[in-house]
Structures are given as C-alpha cells and as structure tokens.
Amino acid sequence: MYVKKFKALDRRTFLKGAGGALMALPMLESMANSNDPSKSPKRMVCAAVFYGLMPKYFTPEKTGFDYELSPLLEPLAQHKKDFSVFSGLDHNIGGGHQSTRYFLNGIPVTQARGYAEGNISVDQKAAQFVGSETRYPSLVLGATSNTMNYISWSENSIAKAQITKVSHLYNILFLNKGKKQKIQFEQGLKDKSSILDLVREDAKKYKNKFSQSDKDKLDQYFTSIRELEKRAEQSRTWLHRPKAKSNYTLNPDVDQLDIAQRMNYYYDLMALALQTDSTRVISLSFSGLGPNYGGFEGVSHDMHTLSHHGNVESTMKELLLIEKSQMAGFSYFLDKLKAIKEPSGKTLFDSTMSLFGCGMSSGNSHSNRNLPVVLAGGGFKHGEHKKYQRKNNESVELSNLYLSMLQNFGLEIDSFNKSQGPLKNLERIS
Incomplete structure (x- = not known):
C-alpha cells in the first residue's frame, strides 16, 4: 500500500x-x-516558595530508589517514580530570606559584576534560547504581590516583572486585541523605539567622559535597552497573529479568592500555556499568604511568623498544613501535565522539566544550606532520592542541576553561572 x-x-x-x-x-x-x-519541544517550569520547607518534614531518611516519602513528599506519592528529590545542593551563599530571590541563579545582585551574563536565572537563560518561537519567551508569575518574591532575573541583573493576577494571565493567553487596540499598541511600540534610539545616541556622545564605574552602569543600561527592543520586536511579530483558543472557564472573582483557592487556577493556566505553545518557560513564586492567612484551613498565623516556629510542635504543625498544600498544588500541576497528550504521542509531562523548591531550607534558622529541591519529568530518569556530599566545607552547586536542565532544554553550553559541570548521577533518557 x-x-x-x-x-x-x-x-x-x-x-x-x-x-x-x-x-x-x-x-x-x-x-x-x-x-x-x-x-516534542522541551519546556521548563520553575516553582518556588519563600520561607523554606521544614527539613524535618521534607528530607527523606534513606537515599536511592527505595527511600520512603517524607510527610512533605507524600502529596507527590502518585508521581514517585517520575520525580527526583535532592539533598546537599545549594548555592554556597548566605543571606537568609534575602537569598530566596536567588534560588534560580545562585548569584546575588551585589556579586553579579564578575559574570558575563550577570545573575541571569535559569528560566531566563532558557527563554533566550526560545526567542520568538513562542508568543512569550517566558511567563513570570507571582502568586502574591510582594517585592521580595522576585526569582526571575535578566542578564543585566534586573528582576523580571511578575504577573500577579490570574485574570491578567488568562487575558494575555486567550484575549485578542481589537483592531483599534492593535493600532494604538503598534503606535506605542514605534514611539518607544524612537525614544530608545534618542537615548542611545545621547549616551554614546558622552560615554568617553564617564568614569569606569559609570561606564559599567552604562553598559548595563544598554543591555536593558536591547532587552526592551527585543521585547518590542517580539510584540510586533505576534501582534496580528490570533491567540490560542480555549474553552477553559475562569471564575470571574478569581483575583479576590484566597491563595489556597487561587493556587490551582495558576497551575491550570500554566498547563494550558504550555499545551498551546504560547510559551515554553514559566516561573511561579509564592512569597506569602495574603489576607485571611491564605484561606488555609487550620491556619491562624501569617507565614513569616510560622516560619520562625522555634521548634514549637503546635506551630510546626500549623506550618506543615501550608507546606503540604503547596506540595499538593505542585502535584496537581503534574497531574495536569500527565493528562495532556501531545502530537508526538507522549504527554506534556514527558517534555516538561518541572522544578519545585526554595532558596532557603529553613525559615526558622535562616539557613541557605541543603536547599529543598524536587525535579519531575522532562526527560530525566527519576524515582530516586539523590544525596550529594559537601567537600572542603562547600556544597555541590545547585547550578550544576540547572546546567543539566539547560543542556536538556537544547542549549549547547558547558557552564551556567557558578556551575562546576553538569550534575552527576542525573541520567537523561530523552
């Protein structure tokens, strides 16, 4: 035939x-x-919480494939064969809460000058690789409005603005602009381009008169301009292309819901964004509870207070309710990815590296050592608790894992930020 x-x-x-x-x-x-x-194209999702995950309830006792799930990993039970949990990885930096912002890059802003790409985060490095292949190179989401919860950083060491409203996320994914709006938007892009051209020319005229410190700042400034220009060009490229369609129903009051009820809406839309190839890179951060203690049943204190539990059993149990719910939200997201079949015959889960963790291990002690990290799907061999030993009082760099993820994403690179090489004992299967 x-x-x-x-x-x-x-x-x-x-x-x-x-x-x-x-x-x-x-x-x-x-x-x-x-x-x-x-x-299928590779995708990357990075989700982070900001007050740690209590080591007592997160870290499994045994290593290898026959480890028993800890209380905080129990919500992921149905995915045990499909995720890896890591011990002994961190960025070898201190700073407590301040360093949670550097979970995805490992380099504080104050130390970024010596690196070619500043303190770019792993999601934005991947987004550079995607470029204009998708409508949005990346989506940067923040479940609570808090200036502390930035985790995504551009190559010029500037924190990426976050989408904090579920309704806004839905609109940029599925709501098309009208003809008049498109004309106004296009004119706005032209105006911005003209302004950027003038600023660039003025800055060049006076560059030779600046001190070295000012020249460094100016170079950073030019990097910002180039980033704005790329963003404008991306908008032009996709302006007249219709957005994806979806029959997903959004609760009209979703932005007024407590975080406990709003969490899964983020994950629903994230899965749809990947499924429709609107983007291939997403970051999401949770930095607090918002009003009503986040709407979590049994919780009557704010997150920061609970994180400083002083090893008081009742306080730790209350905090455990929140942390378990956060892990359950991530598990819900993995369920969504596994339920979506792709043209390749595999599921969206198979092509999506899904990372969950925090840049601080313990809010109580403000420790940034031995960070809690889980990685699911995306073409790696999973099902194991992998423990890495410290040498010469230094931990194995978490950026080693990020380098492995970026290489799996398709980047032909040998290093990422402070990495010492790809993470050992992490086998890639696709």
Whole structure:
C-alpha cells in the first residue's frame, strides 16, 4: 500500500483567509517537530516558595530508589517514580530570606559584576534560547504581590516583572486585541523605539567622559535597552497573529479568592500555556499568604511568623498544613501535565522539566544550606532520592542541576553561572 509522506511543517506556518487575514493553524502532528515529528519541544517550569520547607518534614531518611516519602513528599506519592528529590545542593551563599530571590541563579545582585551574563536565572537563560518561537519567551508569575518574591532575573541583573493576577494571565493567553487596540499598541511600540534610539545616541556622545564605574552602569543600561527592543520586536511579530483558543472557564472573582483557592487556577493556566505553545518557560513564586492567612484551613498565623516556629510542635504543625498544600498544588500541576497528550504521542509531562523548591531550607534558622529541591519529568530518569556530599566545607552547586536542565532544554553550553559541570548521577533518557 502506498503511504504518502508529508514534509514536516514549520511551527510558524499560517493560512491566509479572506482579505489576507492570518489564521493560526491548530497544533498538528506534522508540526510536532520540523526535524523529527516524534519529538516534542522541551519546556521548563520553575516553582518556588519563600520561607523554606521544614527539613524535618521534607528530607527523606534513606537515599536511592527505595527511600520512603517524607510527610512533605507524600502529596507527590502518585508521581514517585517520575520525580527526583535532592539533598546537599545549594548555592554556597548566605543571606537568609534575602537569598530566596536567588534560588534560580545562585548569584546575588551585589556579586553579579564578575559574570558575563550577570545573575541571569535559569528560566531566563532558557527563554533566550526560545526567542520568538513562542508568543512569550517566558511567563513570570507571582502568586502574591510582594517585592521580595522576585526569582526571575535578566542578564543585566534586573528582576523580571511578575504577573500577579490570574485574570491578567488568562487575558494575555486567550484575549485578542481589537483592531483599534492593535493600532494604538503598534503606535506605542514605534514611539518607544524612537525614544530608545534618542537615548542611545545621547549616551554614546558622552560615554568617553564617564568614569569606569559609570561606564559599567552604562553598559548595563544598554543591555536593558536591547532587552526592551527585543521585547518590542517580539510584540510586533505576534501582534496580528490570533491567540490560542480555549474553552477553559475562569471564575470571574478569581483575583479576590484566597491563595489556597487561587493556587490551582495558576497551575491550570500554566498547563494550558504550555499545551498551546504560547510559551515554553514559566516561573511561579509564592512569597506569602495574603489576607485571611491564605484561606488555609487550620491556619491562624501569617507565614513569616510560622516560619520562625522555634521548634514549637503546635506551630510546626500549623506550618506543615501550608507546606503540604503547596506540595499538593505542585502535584496537581503534574497531574495536569500527565493528562495532556501531545502530537508526538507522549504527554506534556514527558517534555516538561518541572522544578519545585526554595532558596532557603529553613525559615526558622535562616539557613541557605541543603536547599529543598524536587525535579519531575522532562526527560530525566527519576524515582530516586539523590544525596550529594559537601567537600572542603562547600556544597555541590545547585547550578550544576540547572546546567543539566539547560543542556536538556537544547542549549549547547558547558557552564551556567557558578556551575562546576553538569550534575552527576542525573541520567537523561530523552
């Protein structure tokens, strides 16, 4: 029997309708991968909490594949074979709460000058690689409005602005601009470009008169300008392309819900964003409870107070309710990814590296050692508690794991920030 072979279509292929209007094709099997239809594009999701995860309840006692789930890992029980839990990894920095912001990069702003890419975070490094392949190179989300909860950093050591409202996230994914809005938006992009051109020319005129310190600041400033220009060009590229469609129903009062009730809405939309290929890189942070103690049943204190529990059993049990709920939210997200089949025949879970953890291990002691980290899916061999030993009073760099993730994402790099090489004993299977 003759079987007709179809050439793989480019993911940017569009059909022209009446009047030349662009209509996006649905995700087809022939679009799964231009070079190999059996493969799906890699994705990366990084979720972080800000007050640690109590080591007593997080770290398993045994190592290897036959370890028993700790109380904080119990919500992930159905995924045990599909995630790895790590011990002994951190960034070899102190700072307590201040260093939670550097969970995804390991380099405080004050130390970024000596690095070629500043203190860029792992998600933004991946986003650079994606570029304009998707509507959004990355989505940076913050479940609570708090200036402390920045975890995503650009190469010029500037924290990335976060989307903090679920309704806003839904709108940028699925709500198309009207004709008038598009014209106004395009004019705004032109105005910004003109302003950036003028600023650049003025700065160049006086560059030779600046001190070395000012030149360094100016270089950082130019990097910011280039980033703005890239963002503007990205907006132009996708402005007239229709957004993905979804029959997902959003609670009209979602932004007024407590974080306990709002959490899964973030995860629902994150899964949809990946499924529709609106983005391939997402970061999400939880830095507090908000009003009503987050709406968590049995909780009657704020997160910061509970994190300084002083080893008081009743306080720790109250904090455990929150931390378990946060882990349950992550488990819910993994469930969503496993339920979504891709044209390649695999699930979205198989192509998505999903990281969960914190830049501080214990809020009670303000320790930044032995960070709690879980990695699920995404093409690695999982199911193990991997423990790494300190040498010469230094921990194995968490950036080693990030380098492994970036290489798995497709980047041909040998280092990332302070990494010492890819993380050992982490096998890649796809």
